[in-house]
Amino acid sequence: MKHSFIDRYSDLDSPVHRIDSRVKLLLVFLAIITVVSEPQARLFPFAFYGGLILVLILMSRLPLVFVLKRFMLLSPFILLAALFYPVSLLISKEAQLASIRDEPFRVALSIFCKAGLSILLLIWLISTEKFHNLLIGMRKLRMPRLIGIISALMYRYIFIFGDEALKTTRARESRTPGKLKMNKVKVYSNQMAMIFLRSWERSVMIYQSMLSRGFSGELPAMQRMAINRNDMLFFVSFVLGLLAIRFFVDPLVTGF
Amino acid sequence: MAAAIEIRDLGFSYTPGNPVLENINLDIEAGEKFGIIGPMGSGKSTLLLQLNGILRGSGTVRIGGTILNDKTLGLIRRRLGLVFQNPDDQLFNPTVEEDVAFGPLNFGYSPEEVTARVGEALEAMKLAGFEKSLSHHLSMGERKRVALATVLAAKPEVIAFDEPFSSLDPSMLMQLLDIINGLEATLVIVSQSLLPLVSCCRRLALLNNGGIVAVGPVKDILRDDELLRANGLDLGYYKKIYGELF
Numbered sequence: 001m002k003h004s005f006i007d008r009y010s011d012l013d014s015p016v017h018r019i020d021s022r023v024k025l026l027l028v029f030l031a032i033i034t035v036v037s038e039p040q041a042r043l044f045p046f047a048f049y050g051g052l053i054l055v056l057i058l059m060s061r062l063p064l065v066f067v068l069k070r071f072m073l074l075s076p077f078i079l080l081a082a083l084f085y086p087v088s089l090l091i092s093k094e095a096q097l098a099s100i101r102d103e104p105f106r107v108a109l110s111i112f113c114k115a116g117l118s119i120l121l122l123i124w125l126i127s128t129e130k131f132h133n134l135l136i137g138m139r140k141l142r143m144p145r146l147i148g149i150i151s152a153l154m155y156r157y158i159f160i161f162g163d164e165a166l167k168t169t170r171a172r173e174s175r176t177p178g179k180l181k182m183n184k185v186k187v188y189s190n191q192m193a194m195i196f197l198r199s200w201e202r203s204v205m206i207y208q209s210m211l212s213r214g215f216s217g218e219l220p221a222m223q224r225m226a227i228n229r230n231d232m233l234f235f236v237s238f239v240l241g242l243l244a245i246r247f248f249v250d251p252l253v254t255g256f
Numbered sequence: 257m258a259a260a261i262e263i264r265d266l267g268f269s270y271t272p273g274n275p276v277l278e279n280i281n282l283d284i285e286a287g288e289k290f291g292i293i294g295p296m297g298s299g300k301s302t303l304l305l306q307l308n309g310i311l312r313g314s315g316t317v318r319i320g321g322t323i324l325n326d327k328t329l330g331l332i333r334r335r336l337g338l339v340f341q342n343p344d345d346q347l348f349n350p351t352v353e354e355d356v357a358f359g360p361l362n363f364g365y366s367p368e369e370v371t372a373r374v375g376e377a378l379e380a381m382k383l384a385g386f387e388k389s390l391s392h393h394l395s396m397g398e399r400k401r402v403a404l405a406t407v408l409a410a411k412p413e414v415i416a417f418d419e420p421f422s423s424l425d426p427s428m429l430m431q432l433l434d435i436i437n438g439l440e441a442t443l444v445i446v447s448q449s450l451l452p453l454v455s456c457c458r459r460l461a462l463l464n465n466g467g468i469v470a471v472g473p474v475k476d477i478l479r480d481d482e483l484l485r486a487n488g489l490d491l492g493y494y495k496k497i498y499g500e501l502f
Contacts, residue, residue, distance in 0.1 A: 130350070131350075132349070132350065132354065156348050159392075163344075202344070202345060205340065205342070205345035206345050206346075206348050208305065208310045208340075208345075209338070209340050209345050209346045209348070210348065210358075211310055211333070212308055212310060212333060212337065212338040212340075213333070213337075213358055213359035213362055213406065213407075213410065214330065214333050214334065214359055214362030214363045214410075215358075215362055216330070216362065218362070220358075220361035220362055221361070
């Protein structure tokens with residue numbers, strides 16, 4: 001199974017890929033906070049945020065088609081969230097906010113933009129940094145140790161789960177000439193149960209091998225991290241860009 | 257000089273009333289290459305997991321003279337490296353380098369020291385240049401060698417192998433035997449494949465139903481057809497084929 005399924009393109013070499021993972025994490029965090037905190041009445045700034053993210057993606061040399069595909073994969077969920085929220089408010093007897101009652105489309109669009117831009121930022125983040133480095137960065141930024149370990153193990157176990165799913169599917173298909181003639185629900189539920197059990201057993205073995213090599217709850221890093229002048233320059237430029245959109249775009253473009 | 261491994265009255269059960277290991281007593285000398293054989297389900301792998309405290313039973317285990325307990329667990333795991341049967345269970349990092357570095361980093365060595373150890377271990381396993389390779393894309397033979405490198409990088413005094421000879425073609429088997437024979441550490445090898453043990457071990461322990469049935473020189477144990485048959489191991493088939501072929 002391809003191990004780069006999640007952080008695909010994180011091996012690329014671009015100025016953005018070379019930026020310290022902590023800087024990228026902080027930028028994404030700040031950008032999401034800025035985007036999400038935009039008032040619902042302001043829609044035009046989202047185009048500017050989108051432009052800024054596009055610049056990031058281009059600087060990172062990520063294929064736009066790849067980013068778009070990843071985004072499309074998640075867009076139905078964003079769309080549903082965007083539609084359900086105003087609809088639920090509209091049909092609710094407790095709906096008191098006149099602005100929402102009056103402008104459901106604007107609210108839906110605002111939610112879609114906020115969620116969509118946040119997703120794009122996350123796609124950019126995991127495509128420009130190896131997952132392991134992100135975890136190291138998060139730990140350096142004082143993220144709770146337990147969250148780091150859980151994330152690291154989850155990342156690893158996703159592949160175990162995938163491996164076992166692949167093996168059991170091959171075993172099933174190799175004995176299924178043409179269409180499945182048995183009770184599909186039973187076959188698939190048996191397979192799911194087997195995948196779970198086998199993944200569980202393998203996870204136990206992996207944990208034992210980690211313990212054997214001194215694992216005591218820490219995931220130590222081999223490389224030493226250092227924030228250099230380029231990292232700082234990148235960080236400051238991006239934050240200035242965010243602030244400019246947040247505080248200066250609206251007066252320029254009024255009425256939308 | 258203290259024995260590399262000293263086991264006294266070891267007992268263990270996964271569920272109460274069903275002992276997997278009973279009254280195990282064993283001494284393995286420093287620098288010795290020691291094999292453990294036995295039929296499936298005899299407790300061989302469970303015994304290996306006792307050696308560095310992954311599983312803990314009754315009785316005592318000493319590694320290099322140090323008794324295994326909560327306080328010495330870190331030291332014991334530094335002294336005794338365990339190579340699992342399935343390399344996929346051992347390799348859980350994306351790249352070979354990260355996996356080989358995992359142990360030394362956990363044992364607190366500096367990044368410079370870790371880099372040197374990773375290089376040495378990969379060199380010893382003839383895997384120089386594989387640092388950035390993805391473990392999951394390697395062949396079984398290569399993964400087995402990476403798994404061994406992950407242990408070698410910590411430079412343990414004792415290395416315990418669980419079924420190292422399974423799933424290997426003859427040339428890979430020869431390669432692994434060469435590597436094993438070249439190791440200076442004390443080795444404990446659990447194996448269902450009896451013949452490779454002849455070329456790398458001096459003594460064997462025969463385990464059955466959770467107890468040690470016999471301990472002795474490899475050839476004495478493997479020549480005792482009656483003992484082997486009585487304990488679920490039979491070399492008669494191999495002898496017959498060998499007789500027909502040669």
